[in-house]
Amino acid sequence: MPTFNRARGLLGVALLACVALAGCVSQSAWRNSAGSPAFQPANANDFLAQTSWTLVRWTRPGGALRSVPTNDPRNRPITITFTREGAEPRVTGYAGCNTFTSSYTVGGGQNLILTSDPVSTRMACAPADRSQVERDFLAGLTRITATSADNYGDPRHLTLSLANGDILDFSRRIDPVMGGATGATKLVYVNSQRVPCDAGVRRTTCYQVRDSDNQPWQFWYGDIAGFQYHPGIIYRLRVVETPVLNPPPDMPAVQWTLDSVVEQRVVGH
Template identity: 35%
Template structure:
């Protein structure tokens, strides 16, 4: 297992990536007690931007931006150090959703599904390469804690030997966008025991939810931040609902954050 490097704040991003390239690459397929980033927030949602992609031959891959300037973003519902959770974001052209889990050497991504918008060829090529890389576990080769001018950063090595450097960002949706906590509204929602296939711009898995036990089911297309959903278990949840300013065109303008699991039961 590679050692996690604690890097001083004076190191540049290029130096950070260069040091990472010297780390031995290994992979793992099962969750484990991977190293922490010694972060200041130990749980809850976190948002990370891909800021550098160094290919195995040392060349840099150009990073795309969306039509409204959106960068490549990964949003982890339970934080990057959680044992498991759901992940969503912008993969260069489309929105994606799936799950993630810690491994003994880094992180893995599972059941990744995305929308199917057409974009210019270079963005589609980038997205295909990123989603292909996410099919195998990433190895953590370097990290930088929050107590530095640049903030928290992490470098993962792909199975092909590329180095992906991410930096933590605030907010959801577009880069720098923030939500007003005071604008959130608490509500009770009932979640069905099984997710179902649904279609946004592309095929994906959706929650079925309703506001009362005798109401009709509706589809929820986004994640429920903080919920460790177990198939076969129905939930009664207390959530805080936020309006997201300036969401991407193919993403929801509403965000749910779990406050409390009021009830869980097996079956429907």
């Protein structure tokens, strides 16, 4: 009996240590998930995490409206999306002619701050006057003076005030991860380690992925939106695959968004 109590006590200590570290992962061979991992924003102020927006109104100082692209097949709207790539919050979107990407944070007063200059593709604009709209939009994102929303718990309207007095109003789109994504779904395996790779002109690390167990691992140069990756675990994911318009050189022509974690296995177990 003393031996049993001592063993039970040691088990209790181990469980408490696991909770305290918040890093223990199931050691079973495969564990089914009840759904997608819960998204944890980078900080408590980040009400924009996992949201996507369309620019619906651009107001000049004095109240004049600037023409913005509308949502029809010949006039793709300007969009902005907030996700997380690993531990880093990412902002991506379409600026009128090209796609762009940057990093961001939500600072004091819940103000959106881009922490790096937007990097965009270099497609020519048609019509030509769209080029100026795109340049002004990307420049404005680096000079946001105030950010407001109708409801910080579940915002549907977003307003960005710029240093030059312009005001950008956005309407909420379908969220990138939390349901409603459109596109084909597929099952993929993700290996337990990311490996060095060349994505265009920059050196980075890539996922290793494959469709089935009997295939060799291949580099995946893109992100998997909404996926919280932990080294040492082989995952089987269900992802939504959507096309990317004008992808950067050497990057995939499709975007993967996590639908659910189907299985996961700790390497060596």
